[in-house]
Amino acid sequence: MAKMKLTSHIKFDLKFDEEKLQKDLSVLLENSWIPHFNKNNYEGEWQAIPLYAPDGDQKNIFALGNDKSLKPTPLLSQCPYLEEVINSFKFPILSARILKLGVGVHIKPHQDHELGYEDNNFRIHIPIITNEHVRFILNGERLIMLPGECWYTNVNYTHSVSNKGDIARIHLVIDGERNAWSDQLFFSKAPKESFVKSPAKMTENTIIRTIEELKRSGLDKKSELVKNLEVDLKKLRSSIKNAPR
Template identity: 30%
Template sequence: MRTQYVSTIPLDGPRLAKDLEQSSTFRYSEAYSNYLIGGPWKSAVLWSAGGDSGDGLLTNYAYDQEFAFTEYGKQLPYLQELITTVADLSRLNFVRLAVFSKSVIVPHRDFLELGEIPDDARSAHRLHIPLVTNDECFFSEDNTVYRMRTGEVWYFDAAQVHSVASFSSEPRIHLIFDFVERPGAGPLVTLDDRREEGGGIPADRTVRRAPLPDADRTNLLRLADVLTMDNFGEIFSIVVKTHFRYDGGEQFAWDTMTAIARGSKDPAVLEHTLELRQYFTLERSE
């Protein structure tokens, strides 16, 4: 299902604040933080197979068990209510409370590592509801950069190459829902005022970026002169951040990082870059 804005729901500020205060006592997983430069990306599993909070890695759950709220989900009455009101529970695999700030996530595709899970149990659709966010938090899909606003409900096409950035030290907190595919089933959400499927990313959520100046592109490529395995993350972060501020064209981040790596004096850097690109965008096993 393509990325699209679905609806906006009113959030109860005091009840949400109480739940988020309680969630600060949780032991968050840092699973998938290898996708970040900066970070970490932390999550607490609120709904899962067997009601197991687990380690946060989606491959490490017993999918043959009944799905239910975890010990963490049971401590958050307002978020429980929100989840059960919004989602089709018969298709719901996971709900995670995800916290992220002052970092970038490398362009990647999700669900690649779930191939061994049976079709009728494997997560195939994703939904986001931002609970706390700010204007310095961005998503991108291919070459489109956009924002999700607080209380908005979004279908999110995690199978497409996407990235996320936070330029703020303030935490961005989302509810992330994963659903199983069910041919012929109804909508994933039960909202009466949801938009028709296929609406896409609204123009007023899209970030208009100036084209990347030629001089800046040239300067990025000159980073090859200093790129080593020791500073690989820092330089890749510069490239990804540039993607969110300027329009460098399709596949800008990976193409640019690959070009920089080709110019590095250390041949291990290019090999590492190509391996990462394969892992994050083409084929992956956990």
């Protein structure tokens, strides 16, 4: 029996209005962009504007949930169509951000921590502005995401992005928590059995960088997550040390 292919990405049948997305984006462009916190992972201008954040703090672009209640930031009230798009997803929102990849930016190959559908947390991309020279590589495959489309990407897999075009690449990026509504959406496009823990593992450097960024973020009560990552790091180092040579 052939082994079932695991699902690393999905292009959903959902389609959003490109013109309305860009109209709301024009309002946000007048605001200050915040550099992405993981500065070891990229070269150039990678910036964010939060639309959902802990306590609605529009200066907090950190993507992982925490004990503070997630609320819309004041900026979202100025963007009725973006708010409509986000509200159309009937799962708990963990974060919603506008992410901008500037001209010439390269995000180095890396993996995120437990952000695949099988982990009960997941990431959705809705491109607003892009160009044909953007290269998003996920698990060795190039994904071409066009404005108004809706994509799931399992960023547990190694991925990288570069923008060699002459305009910025700007996406609405939503992190969600799995529920019955999202199950119906996902399983309409891929078998339930294809969402299992992938063989992809975080590298030692990725775990170290993640721990450093969590500590640097200064968010409350992250110690349990850091502790778990430190255990993973210890196990990984032990497995490398004891591996047959």
